[in-house]
Amino acid sequence: MVIRVDSHRLAYMAVPKAACSSVKAALAAIDPLQAENNASAFKQQQVHAIYPTVRFRPHRWSILENHYCFTVVRDPLKRLLAVYTNRVEGLGILSHSPKIRRGRVHLPTEPDPDYFFQNLSAYIATSSDIKHHALPTELFTGADWSVYDRVFRTSEMDDLGVALSEHTRRDVVIPHFNSSDRRLQLSDLSPQTQRVLGVLLEEEYAHLAPFFDNPFHQPRMHAVA
Structure with a gap:
């Protein structure tokens, strides 16, 4: 509704x-x-x-x-980073996942940010809470x-x-x-994780282009005549 x-x-x-x-x-x-x-x-x-x-x-x-x-x-990046700091780190929501608790899925319940975002699709498939908060x-x-x-x-x-x-x-x-007590920044993540997030959030930033700039897009360099 x-x-x-x-x-x-x-x-x-x-x-x-x-x-x-x-x-x-x-x-x-x-x-x-x-x-x-x-x-x-x-x-x-x-x-x-x-x-x-x-x-x-x-x-x-x-x-x-x-x-x-x-x-x-x-902002899509800030929103996704907050999924980690609030739901994973702050509330420990992954420890309540039935799939992890029953051993059906082998994922750490307290992953560091790089592991979490590099394996986000697996966590989305495992936790309905993570899926709900990470949906586009x-x-x-x-x-x-x-x-x-x-x-x-x-x-x-x-x-x-x-x-x-x-x-x-x-x-x-x-x-x-x-x-959240902690403010996670893009610079806190490894280059590999940053590349993963750049691809993951491409369509999200396109949808929200009237409101937010895509931080993964480098400014275009204009040629000097």
Whole structure:
């Protein structure tokens, strides 16, 4: 289902690892249907039960012409690096994988970043949690940006709060969830891993070209006459 707050004519498509916990919490706080749950709505573990993240379906989105339609996107590299720092390193999610625990798949549950990204396809096949958070943005936003009144970057959460406040005439505050203690950088990874990620994220950056530059593309050198 689309995440909707019909009382305020809001429609939101969530992208995993793109501030979706924070946005869902902000919406729950102003949604009359969640009034009795407001005490728990700001807890990260509750907001995903209230508003599940689903893939984009054009036929569901096309009926929302009277709503303020928006989504939030994140730089593809930063989003994928956060899968490691938050889900793997921070939450230890791989230790809960039934396939690994039962010995059906032989992968370390505490891989270093290079091993994880060089074997990302294996981890996606092994862990539904990793798969969900690493899926391409386009599966959650659709390919056509024109269906949205606005697409916000994760760096524009203050702008989102202002936009929602103006639209709803309510004081909308976007809380901050899922901040990892460690900031993993591209330069922290081996050259081989960087090459793997460059290929892996090529289509993702093409889809998000209106919002982010591809860091794997070297600037073109202009010939000197």
